[in-house]
Amino acid sequence: MANIALLNRCNLRCSYCFADNYTASEREDISIDTFLSLLDFSAPDRDVGIIGGEPLLHKNIDTCLDILRNDMRFMRATVFTNGIFIDKHLSYLTHPKFIILVNVNSSLDIGKDAFDRVDNNIGLLINNGMKNNVTLGINVYKENQDFSDFLYLTKKYGFNKIRVSVVIPHEKSEGGINYFYKMKPTLFNLYKELKSIGVSPCYDCNAIPECVYTDEEKAFLQALPFANDYERAIFMGERSVCSPVIDLYPDLTATRCFGCYDNLRVKITDFKNINDLKNHFFMEIDARLVHNYSRPECKACYKHKTFACFGGCLCYK
Ligand code: SF4
Ligand code: SF4
Ligand code: SF4
Numbered sequence: 001m002a003n004i005a006l007l008n009r010c011n012l013r014c015s016y017c018f019a020d021n022y023t024a025s026e027r028e029d030i031s032i033d034t035f036l037s038l039l040d041f042s043a044p045d046r047d048v049g050i051i052g053g054e055p056l057l058h059k060n061i062d063t064c065l066d067i068l069r070n071d072m073r074f075m076r077a078t079v080f081t082n083g084i085f086i087d088k089h090l091s092y093l094t095h096p097k098f099i100i101l102v103n104v105n106s107s108l109d110i111g112k113d114a115f116d117r118v119d120n121n122i123g124l125l126i127n128n129g130m131k132n133n134v135t136l137g138i139n140v141y142k143e144n145q146d147f148s149d150f151l152y153l154t155k156k157y158g159f160n161k162i163r164v165s166v167v168i169p170h171e172k173s174e175g176g177i178n179y180f181y182k183m184k185p186t187l188f189n190l191y192k193e194l195k196s197i198g199v200s201p202c203y204d205c206n207a208i209p210e211c212v213y214t215d216e217e218k219a220f221l222q223a224l225p226f227a228n229d230y231e232r233a234i235f236m237g238e239r240s241v242c243s244p245v246i247d248l249y250p251d252l253t254a255t256r257c258f259g260c261y262d263n264l265r266v267k268i269t270d271f272k273n274i275n276d277l278k279n280h281f282f283m284e285i286d287a288r289l290v291h292n293y294s295r296p297e298c299k300a301c302y303k304h305k306t307f308a309c310f311g312g313c314l315c316y317k
Helices: 020-024 032-045 059-068 086-094 111-126 148-156 177-196 215-222 229-233 274-291 296-300
Strands: 002-005 047-051 076-081 098-103 134-140 161-166 200-203 253-255
Touching: 002 032, 002 253, 020 076, 032 047, 032 059, 032 111, 032 274, 047 059, 059 086, 059 098, 086 111, 098 111, 111 134, 111 148, 134 177, 148 177, 161 177, 177 200, 200 229, 215 229
Parallel strands: 002 047, 047 076, 076 098, 098 134, 134 161, 161 200
Antiparallel strands: none
C-alpha cells in the first residue's frame, strides 16, 4: 500500500514524530491535480493511505475524500489522523471504504481539551456506523510511558484489537537491537494491560526480533489474545521484516517509508507505477541493507539467512 502525504502541516508537535523532518520542511499542500496523478500512480495496489502531517488539515480534504470514495480502483483507503478534527469532516469520512486509524496521544502530551475531542470524535464515528472501520494506534516512544488514556479509550469503545508501534528514535545511532532491550519493559507493561482486558495487539512497523525475548517472555506473548496466527508470528519475532510501504509526497518524490525520508528519496516520474517503485526500493534498499548485520550473531542466524529478520528497522542501517 502506498501512502499519499497531503501536506506537511500538523497541529501537534509530538516529540516522537517520525515525520518531524518532513513537517519542518517548506510547507506545501498537495494540489488536487497532483493528488489525482498520485492516485493514478498508486492504483495497481487498490489500497492507499492518506497521511500528513495531519491530513484532515488539508484545505480541500473533503474534495480529496470525495474523490477517493468515488474512485472504484481502490477497495480501501486508510486515513492516518491524530483524531482531533474528525467531527469537521464526519460526513465525508463515514464511508465503508475508509479505515480511520487514530494515532492516540495521551492527555499529558496534547492537553485535556484535545484529548476530549479525540474521545468525542471516536464516539461520533462509532455512532455513525464506523465501529469496524476505526483502529486505535499507540506509539510507544519512551520508557515508563503512561498508557492509561489509550487504555481508557480502548475499553470505553470496546475495541478488541489495537495497533502498536515501537517508535524509531530520532538518533538512529540509538537504534538497532539495544533500543529494543531498552523499550521492552515498557512494552510488556502495555501487553499485560491488554491481556487483562482481552485486547489483541498487532504490530505496525519495527517488529522486535525473536532473539530479544527470553523464554519466559515468549511464553507470555504466546498467551496473548492475538487475532490470528500471522499476528502472533509477527509479535513473537518469528518474522521481523517489513515491506516497502512507499510514501508519496506533493513534490512528486517518494521514499521506501518515513524512516528513510532524510536521504533516500527518488523522483516518482522515473517509475512506471507503484509496483515498479516498490521493486526499486526492494532491490536498492532491502536487498542491500539486509546484509549489514545488526549484531555479530546475525551472520550465522537462520532467520537472517532466510530473510525472516532484518535485525530491527532497516533505516538504522
Ligand atoms: S500527530 Fe502525527 S504528524 Fe502530527 S506531530 Fe504527531 S506524529 Fe507527527
Ligand atoms: S524500515 Fe521498516 S521498520 Fe523501519 S521505518 Fe521503514 S517500515 Fe518501519
Ligand atoms: S537475524 Fe539477528 S536480530 Fe534477527 S533473530 Fe537472528 S540474531 Fe536476532
